[in-house]
Amino acid sequence: MSVWVIADQRKGTLRKPALETLSEGRRLADQLGTSMEAVIAGHNVEGLCNEIASYGAEKVYLIDHEILANYNPPAYARAVGDLIKDKQPQIVLMGGTMTGRDLMPRIAARVGAGLAPDCIKLEIVDGKLKAIRPAIAGKVRVEIGYKSDIQMAILRPNVFERLEPDTSKTANIEKVPFEPSDLDTKQRLVEFVSKETGRPELTEAEIIVSGGRGMKAPENFALVEELADLLGAAVGASRAAVDAGWRPQSDQVGQTGKTVSPNLYIAVGISGAIQHLAGMSSSKFIVAINKDPDAPIFNVADFGVVGDLFKVVPLLTEEIKKIKAQEG
Amino acid sequence: MKVVVFCKSVPDTETRVRLKDNRLDKSEIKYILNPYDEFAVEEAVRMKEAGKVDEVVAVSMGPERAREALRSALAIGADRAILIKDDALDGSDTYVTAKVLVKALEKDGVEYGMLLFGQQAIDGDTWHVPGQVAEMLGLPQAGSIIKLEVDPDAGKAVANRLVEGGEEVHEMALPCVVTCRKGLNEPRYPSLPNIMKAKRKPVQDYSLADLGLSPEEVGRAGSFTEVLSYSLPPKKEAGRKVEGEPEEVVQELVKFLKDEIKVL
Numbered sequence: 001m002s003v004w005v006i007a008d009q010r011k012g013t014l015r016k017p018a019l020e021t022l023s024e025g026r027r028l029a030d031q032l033g034t035s036m037e038a039v040i041a042g043h044n045v046e047g048l049c050n051e052i053a054s055y056g057a058e059k060v061y062l063i064d065h066e067i068l069a070n071y072n073p074p075a076y077a078r079a080v081g082d083l084i085k086d087k088q089p090q091i092v093l094m095g096g097t098m099t100g101r102d103l104m105p106r107i108a109a110r111v112g113a114g115l116a117p118d119c120i121k122l123e124i125v126d127g128k129l130k131a132i133r134p135a136i137a138g139k140v141r142v143e144i145g146y147k148s149d150i151q152m153a154i155l156r157p158n159v160f161e162r163l164e165p166d167t168s169k170t171a172n173i174e175k176v177p178f179e180p181s182d183l184d185t186k187q188r189l190v191e192f193v194s195k196e197t198g199r200p201e202l203t204e205a206e207i208i209v210s211g212g213r214g215m216k217a218p219e220n221f222a223l224v225e226e227l228a229d230l231l232g233a234a235v236g237a238s239r240a241a242v243d244a245g246w247r248p249q250s251d252q253v254g255q256t257g258k259t260v261s262p263n264l265y266i267a268v269g270i271s272g273a274i275q276h277l278a279g280m281s282s283s284k285f286i287v288a289i290n291k292d293p294d295a296p297i298f299n300v301a302d303f304g305v306v307g308d309l310f311k312v313v314p315l316l317t318e319e320i321k322k323i324k325a326q327e328g
Numbered sequence: 329m330k331v332v333v334f335c336k337s338v339p340d341t342e343t344r345v346r347l348k349d350n351r352l353d354k355s356e357i358k359y360i361l362n363p364y365d366e367f368a369v370e371e372a373v374r375m376k377e378a379g380k381v382d383e384v385v386a387v388s389m390g391p392e393r394a395r396e397a398l399r400s401a402l403a404i405g406a407d408r409a410i411l412i413k414d415d416a417l418d419g420s421d422t423y424v425t426a427k428v429l430v431k432a433l434e435k436d437g438v439e440y441g442m443l444l445f446g447q448q449a450i451d452g453d454t455w456h457v458p459g460q461v462a463e464m465l466g467l468p469q470a471g472s473i474i475k476l477e478v479d480p481d482a483g484k485a486v487a488n489r490l491v492e493g494g495e496e497v498h499e500m501a502l503p504c505v506v507t508c509r510k511g512l513n514e515p516r517y518p519s520l521p522n523i524m525k526a527k528r529k530p531v532q533d534y535s536l537a538d539l540g541l542s543p544e545e546v547g548r549a550g551s552f553t554e555v556l557s558y559s560l561p562p563k564k565e566a567g568r569k570v571e572g573e574p575e576e577v578v579q580e581l582v583k584f585l586k587d588e589i590k591v592l
Contacts (some may be wrong), residue, residue: 018454070467070496071496073459073469074463074466074467074468074469077459084500094532098472098489098491098492100571101471102455102469102471102489103456104459105457105458105459106462108552109423109461109463109464110463112554115422115423115456117454118453118454126409132558135452136339136345136450139344139345139561140352140558140559140560140561141558141559141561142555142558143555144557145554146552146553146554147554147555148552149430162366176418183467186468186501186504187469187500187501187504188498188501189498190498191496191497192494192496193488193494193495194494195493195495196494203492215431221489251509255363255450256363256509256510258512262480268434274342278341283519285589286583299566300567301567303566303567303568303570304567305570305571305577306571306575307571307572307574307577312581315574316578323582324555324592
């Protein structure tokens, strides 16, 4: 009756949401007085097992096969799902990466277990999991209870606190055999088209600087980018900026884009339509810079600057540069 | 090749959400076809217009108002629709929903080459049902796609998934499941003649009994999860709003970033 975490890796690196999920798994296992165990599927990923153990996994199930080298939904679901059916953990968690949100429903269907997505809080009540998550564009919070013996949940990235890893730990590895089925060979990842910008991924970033319609032209996003790079931040955009063709679809924050929960969200020239707020209102701190004092973004901002972004942002960037220079 | 598009009736984004006894008060909500499903319907109709698909079937499970969502899909260009409607379905979780949709496909007997979904419904936001259906039917799946190329003669599809840091390009044998999102296409606004035409397109109703399911297998009784309560999210305290000379407001903002929230 242990707590399991499916450790999400890509190209041989553990994803940041996986570390947050391992940390939460450890906390839940401690509350239940049970063990926390992890599963990792991939190819040549044995080297990640010690890192998984450093977050408190007492055992790591390693499923290694060539066909698992890249994400393959049917193969991953069968590899992990059948192991869950065999070992019957009580709780199974995974971080809400694009893999996690795609894969977990498939596993839940295979296992025949209840699943809660996009969780921002998990609790143990009477020995069972209770999941709390936003719905309807963040307008309500829903508490979800389980009737299945196995209780599964997907965790929103950047919400659950990561533990300090204990690097002295060595993994207790159990290798799980795997043979591809016919179905597994019907799907293949043939290419990864990298759009790496050198900046952090929006859903995993500590700080995000986003620009909206107020940026007026695509070249003006240089202001946003310079501020973002100074802060080690990701660059986001409102729907208006994406629909105008100023920014790629992958930058869009909000209802038809990404949901983000950074420590700090700086909204530049974004009015704050409900579709945008749906994607960023769970940020810990929000700063808004907008010339319209009635812009709805100010209703959610911890600190609002009413002013001309073309004056305020360059000044802010200069001031931060000075501070960074003093720190040396 | 025939394709099936799944449609959900959801509250309009602008709708204000009210609660009554810890449940959603649905009396004043305006409903629309889930915007993500519009991308799926549009993609299916474009495949038909390109001569790759000969029939587009729209399927919805929901109360009577889901018929309107299906009419929207028919107005975009779907050929016929299936509405699965039964009071016993109320409270079904995503697992049960997937199970019911699979039963409806069996009952209809449509020989589909592809099942298209929206990436998520904007109310529940679970992203669950497509993957659950794909697993139950033993099909390949590509979620959150922004590009799709289908070759019915070769029996394969190539789809680009929008993921962190880039795009995963998946090659799949047909039949397969895809989930659609913004970036895949621009859904059209249906013309008035097409809206009128949609009213005459066939909509087949199925009850639970038609699908060979009993009330105990669906709804709250058959689900693995249940909603214990709804609540409004904690209200955020109104923050500070400063106005004035840019030099001064920036000094205040820097102080906030450095001393109060300590990000500098």
